[in-house]
Amino acid sequence: MIQDVQETKKTPHGPVSVIELARLLGVSHATVSFVLNGKAKKYKISDATAERVMAAAKKHNCIPNHHARNLRSRKSGVLGVLVTRLTMDWAETLMQGIQQVIDDTEYVPFIATHQFDTERNRKELRSALERRDEGLVVFPLPDCEDLYHSISSAGVPLVLIGEELPGLESISSVVWDSEKAAAAAVQHLVDLGRKRIAFLGIDYPGLGTLHRFKAYCQTLKNNGLELRQEWISRISVTRRDDHVTRVVNNWFTGDPQDAPDAVFALNDVLGLSLMTELTVRGMSVPEDVAVIGLGDLPLSRYPAIGLSTVAEPIKAMGVEAARLILDLISGKADLPQRRVLQSAEVIARSSTIGAKWQIPRTGLGVL
Amino acid sequence: MIQDVQETKKTPHGPVSVIELARLLGVSHATVSFVLNGKAKKYKISDATAERVMAAAKKHNCIPNHHARNLRSRKSGVLGVLVTRLTMDWAETLMQGIQQVIDDTEYVPFIATHQFDTERNRKELRSALERRDEGLVVFPLPDCEDLYHSISSAGVPLVLIGEELPGLESISSVVWDSEKAAAAAVQHLVDLGRKRIAFLGIDYPGLGTLHRFKAYCQTLKNNGLELRQEWISRISVTRRDDHVTRVVNNWFTGDPQDAPDAVFALNDVLGLSLMTELTVRGMSVPEDVAVIGLGDLPLSRYPAIGLSTVAEPIKAMGVEAARLILDLISGKADLPQRRVLQSAEVIARSSTIGAKWQIPRTGLGVL
């Protein structure tokens, strides 16, 4: 008797399969499958049976095996999202956009990071292929072009996000037109009267990266300003020992008249690092050096930081990428598509205009 | 002729299955399977054949179907990681720890977020169950206790990370002993001569949260300080419209002699928000109000911010959680296990000691 009770209590023991549930109910497992997949109507299952199945599924904690389902139906229902890192809230913002779109669907995102590491990238992409992800949203890495092409030509919808790489023009992408943003940012420094404007970048060969640099050169030229090679510096994204410290030492050791009075940073991460380094050296921003970045990370908005920048429409990029992937999967779109988002308004904060910055009254919204 | 060439170029077209590869090579698909799974030796496959298979697999881009493999072998090779959000680098740091451990294994992490939303949490947990994740590392949410129990009793290794919930004592967990940290943090404020110390928390019913509050009360008591109800405030984690602004208005509107001269924030996120709000109100930290948090987020280290805090060993927690999950899966450990990490040293920064803070010379290390 006591044992019986224990048996009963142990009911939720290991996910019950569709087959077991069918046996429990005395119906065919096809019937259960139909009901569970919302195809009761289609296969003319009686309402009574359908409800009985649903109730039993809940009661016995029936959880269909995703792999079996996928194997048979040839749909995994997963969208791979492969980004660089989960830092600085970039991925979170992107995912908000992606989630917003796929919440109405059956798709689930699989988030992974490559950390700017080619090997990791290849490994993660391979995993995605093994999983038969139905679509991939990736921040592209050099030296993996072959893989992207083979994925794409294998018929797996692929969308490059955040950056583009030369040679991948035949692959869909969702990017921010950061060239205009870069031009606006540099012009902002010029308008502030800065004459010795330096460039802080990375050694990543992306098109966006290139365009931002081009806009920097062009804007200096348009304003008749000097373009000095020693004021153009790039940090390695792969070498873990390369830091902004090195660049700052180069720029600001020696004659102050030869040092930059403003820096255009390729992105906010670099801008933030730079501001930190300058602070550590006892220099004042923007008095000694004005700094502007690109991206408008949540961090940049902090009253204590106030990094001037241009907002990257990250969430909108997520939305676009998700929509594009969904269209690509459903066949509503045919590749390649290139969706370019605009945003070039300078957000002037204390790193360029100093105390004139009006700290917004609205909180950070985090928590 | 021309068509032939095109056919040849199209070779990488859709992942080649094990069966196709076997046909291409004129061997049995079992042989291919053995070689691909590194069991060539075990089944005495000739080296020549093994190499032939490996070469062909690479050449024809053979990618075994993960779902078929899982269905048959009953192992998914995925570890679910379900955290609140990807913000503030918490998840990234945790993942670094987890990756460090599982990089040597065949396991892959599946990262998902619940955003403090019960429904989302249930949905993500269900997905994990459908996927037959071999282990789950989750930041627990209230109102889902039933689910955690059923997962655990279904035999799926489950590890709670970051927090614990009453009623889940029978489930393994990896946590930081934040009670000691909280006591040290509050004592730091007391040692600085602060007398009117407020508490800023959240309405989450976690054990860690509770213990931090208890430590706050106890430390005030030990030092003979007043514990005022109106200086104890909690923000809702679920209501999106509740902000630190509300709390700050309550505390600092009215007689300054009745306002706190220091705040112990339950975590750095709250501490950071608080500092922002105070800055916006034109108040000085630490002159008017000293602030200390808990966690030591990367942000807190910023020279421009300098939030005093105690470091949460996030990466170590990831390492422990991953090890525990692996042990649980392999049967090397039997549940429940509770691993508690210690870290209670106060990191005094400008938010409590002001200009006396020595900004560390080492950079932020991000990029």
Next chain:
DNA sequence: CTGAAAGCGCTAACAC
């Protein structure tokens, strides 16, 4: 050393 064959749990035609 290699091939044949039996499933893993599910979906979706097709019978009844």
Next chain:
DNA sequence: GTGTTAGCGCTTTCAG
């Protein structure tokens, strides 16, 4: 309306 059945692509046992 419901049950039967044939795979999805792989692993693994068992004969050869």
